[in-house]
Amino acid sequence: MANVSHPRGDMTSHPDAPEMQARYARMLGGRDVALVDGPVFLLGLYCAVSPWILHFTTSQPSLVAHNLIVGIAIGLLALGFTRAPERMYGLSWAMCAIGVWMIISPWIVGSSPDAGVIWNNIIIGALALILGMVCAGTAARSAPRKP
Numbered sequence: 001m002a003n004v005s006h007p008r009g010d011m012t013s014h015p016d017a018p019e020m021q022a023r024y025a026r027m028l029g030g031r032d033v034a035l036v037d038g039p040v041f042l043l044g045l046y047c048a049v050s051p052w053i054l055h056f057t058t059s060q061p062s063l064v065a066h067n068l069i070v071g072i073a074i075g076l077l078a079l080g081f082t083r084a085p086e087r088m089y090g091l092s093w094a095m096c097a098i099g100v101w102m103i104i105s106p107w108i109v110g111s112s113p114d115a116g117v118i119w120n121n122i123i124i125g126a127l128a129l130i131l132g133m134v135c136a137g138t139a140a141r142s143a144p145r146k147p
Contacts, residue, residue, distance in 0.1 A: 036081070036131055036134055036135055036138075037078050037081045037082045038078075039127075039131060040074065040077065040078035040081065040095070040128075040131050040135075041074075041075055041078035041079065041082075043074055043078075043124065043127050043128060043131065044071045044072065044073070044074030044075030044076075044077070044078055045071065045075055046071070046124070047067055047070055047071030047074055047102070047124050047128075048067065048068050048070075048071025048072055048075065049071070050067055050071070050120055050124070051063065051064040051067050051068070054116055054117065054120055056113075056114075056116070056117050059114070059117075060110050060111070060113055060117055062109050062110060062111070063105070063106065063109055063110045063113065063117060063121075066105060066109045067121070067124075070098060070101070070102060070105075073098065074095070074098060074128060077091060077094065077095060077098075081135065089135055089136070089138070092132050092133075092135030092136040093132065093136050094132070095128055095129075095131060095132025095135060095136075096128075096129050096132035096133055096136065097132075098125075098128050098132070099124075099125045099126065099127070099128030099129030099130075099131075099132055100125065100129060101125070102121050102122075102124050102125030102128055103121065103122050103125035103126065103129075104125075105121055105125075106118045106121045106122075
């Protein structure tokens with residue numbers, strides 16, 4: 001029987017190896033907050049499903065749609081942070097703004113919300129604000145300095 005497997009060669013002799021190594025180093029260079037991407041995504045997921053978890057779908061229908069939309073937005077930001085970090089970490093200040101909005105939204109969007117809804121949105125907002133500040137601080141620290 002013929003040997004059809006490819007022999008394992010050394011990649012350093014590949015003509016594109018230096019370019020691939022440089023691209024890989026560039027990609028990982030801005031990944032100081034890679035551990036934040038997962039919690040941001042989970043926060044967005046929880047925000048989107050929190051009306052059904054806390055059962056305020058009938059008492060606060062406007063907050064149901066609000067939390068669903070904001071949760072999807074947070075999740076999309078997290079996916080953007082993961083997919084294109086060098087371009088998206090500039091938007092980490094948007095996470096801070098979303099966090100502040102989530103803190104005040106029960107009184108603006110909702111109609112006489114109860115304590116559970118208020119605390120839910122305050123906790124989501126505070127976590128979004130903290131995670132956004134971590135992303136923004138790291139992005140500002142790792143940005144190239146201009147002379």
